Amino acid sequence: MTAVRPRDAVESGPAGPASPLARVVLVDGTPGGLSPALEADRAQAIADLERENHFAPQGVGPGPYELRLRIEDGRLVLDIRDEQSRPLIAHLLALGPFRRLIKDYHLLVESYAKAVQEGREARLQAIDMGRRGLHNEAARLLAERLAGKVAIDLETARRLFTLLAVMSQRV
Secondary structure (H helix, E strand, O other): OOOOEOOOOOOOOOOOOOOOEEEEEEOOOOOOOOOHHHHHHHHHHHHHHHHOOOEEEOOOOOOOEEEEEEEEOOEEEEEEEOOOOOEEEEEEEEOHHHHHHHHHHHHHHHHHHHHHHHOOHHHHHHHHHHHHHHHHHHHHHHHHHHOOOEEEEHHHHHHHHHHHHHHHHHO
């Protein structure tokens, strides 16, 4: 299993030091049909990624980069572009290894919303702990699947998984 680099780690190599994602775009259209909780997760993940990230694609010039995400034929497509939106490289990841984690993510989001409605503070804390653990597991898997293609840190991987899970809700 590939270790996830710490947040402050910078990978050098063909791409040089990591350059940030300047923009993240979900290509699958407007976020219609999402629950308020999923819409909030989507918006927060994009804002956090655009504010702070470690994203170092291998074999391309220096960033910053635009990342366009879409789901196509059962795969996550990471379409990496330069600041002028010119294509640099695309990576496809099969969704199969993520299916259980995505399903569990949606169950936790539903449980959290229900616990909020019921005002069950202890339940909210337990769900939140489970959600953090799930995000960490998914982030490690995502970093492992991107190894040799794109170096990412744990927080970037967590946010990318959130977007993957939200996009999977619409498919």
